[in-house]
């Protein structure tokens with residue numbers, strides 16, 4: 172019995188293979204369609220734990236910090252930042268040179284899909300110049316990040332002495 176069934180099997184599996192071939196062709200066509208959709212994938216920028224470090228009244232410069240998260244499926248490239256509350260906003264990075272902390276301007280920030288970049292004291296930050304209103308603790312300030320593709324993402328940064336705890340969100 173078993174032997175007979177096995178002897179029939181080449182024909183049966185031959186038919187099956189043809190069906191699988193058709194199915195494979197359809198699956199491949201679907202895969203191509205899916206890949207076309209993925210080719211137009213975009214990054215998606217989330218601005219979290221946004222705050223501005225409180226400074227003495229009349230301070231010329233303030234610094235904004237946040238966690239910039241990309242939960243999209245393409246790179247997010249931030250090329251500039253702006254705010255109605257500040258005359259000038261730029262992207263800076265602090266670095267130690269010969270034991271002295273200096274900052275320089277960055278042309279932009281790149282965030283890979285599924286990753287984040289932390290703007291934090293001692294590292295990357297938003298340099299905020301020429302405040303139009305007093306920056307006392309608790310003041311909400313809207314900042315807008317501009318991406319290289321022209322899209323924007325805004326968030327309210329709260330003036331504070333310390334970084335907000337992640338649990339607060």
Ligand SMILES: [Cu+2]
Pocket residue numbers: 263264274296297298
């Ligand atoms: Cu700076």
